[in-house]
Amino acid sequence: MPVFVALLRAVNVGGTGKLPMSDLAALCERAGFEGVRTYIASGNVVFRSAGSEAGVKAALESALLAYAGKPVGVLVRDAAEMAGVAAGNPFPDADPSRTVSIFLDEPPPPGALAQVTGRDGEELRLGAREIYVHYGAGMGRSRLRIPAAEHGTARNMNTVARLALMAGEI
Numbered sequence: 001m002p003v004f005v006a007l008l009r010a011v012n013v014g015g016t017g018k019l020p021m022s023d024l025a026a027l028c029e030r031a032g033f034e035g036v037r038t039y040i041a042s043g044n045v046v047f048r049s050a051g052s053e054a055g056v057k058a059a060l061e062s063a064l065l066a067y068a069g070k071p072v073g074v075l076v077r078d079a080a081e082m083a084g085v086a087a088g089n090p091f092p093d094a095d096p097s098r099t100v101s102i103f104l105d106e107p108p109p110p111g112a113l114a115q116v117t118g119r120d121g122e123e124l125r126l127g128a129r130e131i132y133v134h135y136g137a138g139m140g141r142s143r144l145r146i147p148a149a150e151h152g153t154a155r156n157m158n159t160v161a162r163l164a165l166m167a168g169e170i
Contacts, residue, residue, distance in 0.1 A: 001034065001048040001049065001050050002048065002049065002050070002078055002079070003035075003046065003047070003048050003078065003079040003167045003168075003170045004033075004046070004047060004048075004049055004053065004056050004076055004077065004078055004079070004167075005044070005045070005046050005076070005077050005078075005079070005082045005163050005164075005166075005167050006028075006044075006045045006046075006047075006056065006057075006060055006074050006075070006076050007043065007044055007074070007075045007076075007077075007103055007153050007155060008024070008042075008043025008044075008045075008064070008072055008073070008074055008153070009043070009072065009073035009074070009075070009151075009152075009153040010072075010073070010153075019043065019064075019067075019068070019072075020041075021038035021040075021041055021045075022038075023067065024038055024043065024045055025037075025038050025045065027060070027063045027064065027067060028045055028047055028060065028063075030063065031059045031060060031063050032049065032051075032059070033047035033048065033049045033056075034047060034048040034049070035047055035048045035170045037166055037170070039159070039162060039163060039166060040159065042155075042159075043153075044155070044159065044163055046163060046166045046167050046170060047170070048170055053076050053077075053078065056076050057074050057075075057076045060074045060076075061073075061074050073151060073153065075103040075104070075105060075152065075153050077103070077129075078167075079164075079167035079168060079170075081128075081129075082160070082163055082164045082167050083164045083167070083168065084128070085101050085103075085127065085128075085130055085160055085164070086157070086160045086161045086164040088127055088128075088130075088132075089101070089132060089157055089160075090125040090127075090132050091123065091125075091132065091134040091157075094134045094136070096156060096157035096158045096161070097156050097157075097158055098134060098135045098136065098138055098139070098156070099132065099133070099134045099135070099156065099157045100132070100133050100135070100139075100154040100155060100156050100157070101127065101130045101131075101132055101154065101155055101157065101160050102130060102131040102132075102133065102146065102149040102152040102153070102154045103129065103130055103152050103153050103154070103155070104129050104130060104131065104148070104149065104151070104152045105129070105151070105152075106129060107126075107128060107129055108126045108127075108129075108130075108131050108148050108149075109148055112126060112131065112146070112147075112148035112149075113126065115146075115147045115148060116144065116145065116146050116147075117144075117145045118142070118143035118144045118145045119144060120137070120142065120143065120144075121136050121137055122134065122135050122136065122142060122144050123136070124146070131146060131148065131149050131152070133146075133154075
């Protein structure tokens with residue numbers, strides 16, 4: 001049975017979108033997912049499902065809508081894709097806590113990097129369905145705006161590596 005990693009958008013960030021990870025795990029189990037494991041409180045969950053990526057995404061978004069009363073965005077990768085995101089980090093020598101992968105549903109458009117504004121030393125590279133960003137000076141003061149990433153969700157490379165490892169263990 002395939003293993004998936006689901007990444008929720010805007011969960012437990014800056015005091016918004018409160019969702020205890022125990023509730024997320026229970027939602028996933030009720031949706032029929034197996035071997036459910038969450039990782040840190042920012043909306044990361046790994047599980048097995050016989051469904052497709054699109055089916056898993058739809059089932060989880062529907063369960064989250066019923067739970068939260070509003071839409072919660074979900075990005076999904078299978079175990080091999082998550083391992084590929086970790087291995088494909090174009091900034092392997094950079095601090096992994098200052099390097100993120102912004103996960104997207106679709107491949108970034110060809111002109112995605114040309115539309116970026118507010119750059120001040122950040123480095124960006126396109127992935128398969130991700131945009132990698134290295135925030136050399138940290139994210140706290142960055143004014144970087146990436147229009148192509150508007151509906152994506154970011155995870156630092158420490159989290160990406162841990163999720164890839166968890167997905168490989170299930």
